Each structure stands twice: as C-alpha cells, then as structure tokens.
Amino acid sequence: KAGVTQTPRYLIKTRGQQVTLSCSPISGHRSVSWYQQTPGQGLQFLFEYFSETQRNKGNFPGRFSGRQFSNSRSEMNVSTLELGDSALYLCASSSRGGIQTLHFGNGTRLTVT
Amino acid sequence: GQQVMQIPQYQHVQEGEDFTTYCNSSTTLSNIQWYKQRPGGHPVFLIQLVKSGEVKKQKRLTFQFGEAKKNSSLHITATQTTDVGTYFCAGPIGGADGLTFGKGTHLIIQP
Numbered sequence: 001k002a003g004v005t006q007t008p009r010y011l012i013k014t015r016g017q018q019v020t021l022s023c024s025p026i027s028g029h030r031s032v033s034w035y036q037q038t039p040g041q042g043l044q045f046l047f048e049y050f051s052e053t054q055r056n057k058g059n060f061p062g063r064f065s066g067r068q069f070s071n072s073r074s075e076m077n078v079s080t081l082e083l084g085d086s087a088l089y090l091c092a093s094s095s096r097g098g099i100q101t102l103h104f105g106n107g108t109r110l111t112v113t
Numbered sequence: 114g115q116q117v118m119q120i121p122q123y124q125h126v127q128e129g130e131d132f133t134t135y136c137n138s139s140t141t142l143s144n145i146q147w148y149k150q151r152p153g154g155h156p157v158f159l160i161q162l163v164k165s166g167e168v169k170k171q172k173r174l175t176f177q178f179g180e181a182k183k184n185s186s187l188h189i190t191a192t193q194t195t196d197v198g199t200y201f202c203a204g205p206i207g208g209a210d211g212l213t214f215g216k217g218t219h220l221i222i223q224p
Contacts, residue, residue, distance in 0.1 A: 033211055043156070043201065045211035056211045090155060101146060102212065104155040 001027060004105035006091050012111045018079040021108045025072050025093030031055075032074040033102060034066060037088040046089075049074055050096075078110075086112045117204055119215030127223050132189040134218035136202035143205055145178055145185045146212065151198040159187075159200075189220075197222050 005024040013019050025032050033056075034046040045058035049068035066076040072093075078085055090107045094100035118137045126132050136145065144163045148156040160169055162178035162185060169176045175188045189196055199217040206213040 035214075042216040043203075043214035045213065048211050058211060092156075101158045101161055102148075102156075103158065106155050 004091055004093050004103055006089075006105035006108050008108060009106065010109045010111075012113065013081050014113055015081055015083060017081050018077060019081060019110060020075055020077045021089055021091075021110075023074045023076075023091030023093075023105060025074070025091075026103055029093035029095050029103070030072050031094045031096060031100065032068055032072065033092045033094070034074070034076050035090045035092065036060075037090055037107070038086075043090070046076065081112045083112050086110060117202060117206065117213050117215040119202055119218055121218055122216065123219045123221065125221045125223060126192050128194060129191050132192050132196070132220055134187050134200050134202075134220075136185045136187075136215050138183045138204055138206065140206055141182045143182075145182075145202055145204045147176060147185075147187055148201045148203060148214075149198050150201065150217070154198075156201060192220070192222055194222055194224065196220060 007022045031050045033048040036044045046060055047054055047066050048056040052068045063079045068074045088107045088109050090104050092102035092104045094102055116139055120135050144161055146161045147159040149159055150156045160176050165182050166180045167178040173190045177186045185202055187200055199219045201214050201217045203212040203214040
C-alpha cells in the first residue's frame with residue numbers, strides 16, 4: 001500500500017504570497033490532518049478533515065485554511081505568507097476520524113523569504 | 114493551556130547505554146501514543162497505550178502508561194545507532210483539537 005504522499009517536497013516563497021500544499025492519504029483512509037513543525041514550537045495541530053468536512057481546528061490564524069476532496073485528497077492553503085510561516089508542513093492520514101494513530105507523509109518544507 | 118510536557122529535551126548516551134524519556138500531561142488522557150522521527154524524516158507511529166498502568170514491549174523498547182493516565186515513559190535498553198532520532202509522545206487533549214504532541218526528546222548516540 002502506498003504511503004501518504006505530499007507535494008511539493010520543497011517550496012520557497014516570498015512574504016505576502018500565498019501557497020497551496022497537497023496531500024494524498026493512504027488508500028482507504030478518510031481522515032487527513034495537517035501539522036506544522038518548527039524547531040521552536042514542535043509539532044502543532046492545524047486542522048483535521050474527514051469526509052470533506054473540517055472536524056477539528058488548531059489555534060492558527062485564518063490565513064491557514066484547507067479542504068478535502070471526495071477522493072480524500074487534501075490541500076492546505078496559506079495566504080499572505082509571513083517569515084514565521086517557514087516550517088515543515090506534515091500531513092497525516094488515518095482510517096477513521098477522531099483520535100486515531102497517524103500515518104505521516106514526508107512533509108513539505110516551506111521557506112518564506 | 115492544556116499541554117503535554119516531555120523531558121529531557123536532549124539526551125546524549127554512549128552506544129549500549131539505556132535511555133528513558135518521560136511524558137506528562139496536564140489532564141487525564143484516554144490514550145497516549147509514541148512516535149519516532151529520524152533526522153530528516155517524518156514521525157512514524159510506534160505504539161498506543163490505552164489502559165491505566167499498561168506496559169508494552171517492542172524488542173528493546175518498553176512503554177508505560179501511568180496509573181492516573183497522565184504520564185508515560187519510553188525506555189530503550191542497550192541503545193544502538195539505529196535508535197537515533199526524536200521521540201514524541203502525543204495525546205488527545207481538549208477533545209476536539211486533534212493530537213497534542215510533546216516537544217520530543219532528541220536521542221543522540223555516541224559510538
């Protein structure tokens with residue numbers, strides 16, 4: 001079974017731009033969660049989607065948004081990028097919604113200059 | 114706010130020595146999970162503990178869940194270079210806010 005696939009692997013953007021990251025979950029998994037990982041703050045929960053609905057949301061500003069498609073693939077968008085948004089963005093899938101064990105992708109490394 | 118604390122932040126050991134990382138939650142947890150992230154990699158699920166006082170073993174790794182379900186530990190016996198990485202605990206704190214991760218313990222092994 002293929003694992004969680006995230007694209008792109010690396011991204012460099014400038015302040016004020018917006019970015020869209022993509023995540024394809026493990027086949028059959030309907031829940032997709034997004035996490036931001038930085039050296040200072042560690043792994044922080046962004047949001048979770050299940051069956052195209054956002055079920056949970058972390059404590060991030062409205063510039064961070066996401067969506068899930070009918071095939072369970074998910075995208076997250078960050079608008080008006082700030083330097084502090086530089087991070088590794090990890091997507092994780094699980095078979096069901098709620099608190100399940102997570103299968104992470106390799107992440108997208110976003111650098112904002 | 115509600116959180117998961119992990120200590121130590123860094124641990125240097127000689128290869129062959131034992132290693133332990135501790136995790137404490139500000140609230141009672143329904144379950145706790147442990148993940149390992151190799152340098153340059155992504156977190157990989159190791160185990161989930163659910164019952165009060167539960168102890169589980171995976172080869173040289175021993176995981177414990179406290180009686181009050183507010184703390185947990187991971188102990189590695191006779192570390193090997195393949196154990197290098199960051200070990201995270203994570204729990205469902207606050208119900209609807211996804212998994213809350215500790216900041217991790219970075220295990221550095223000197224040969």
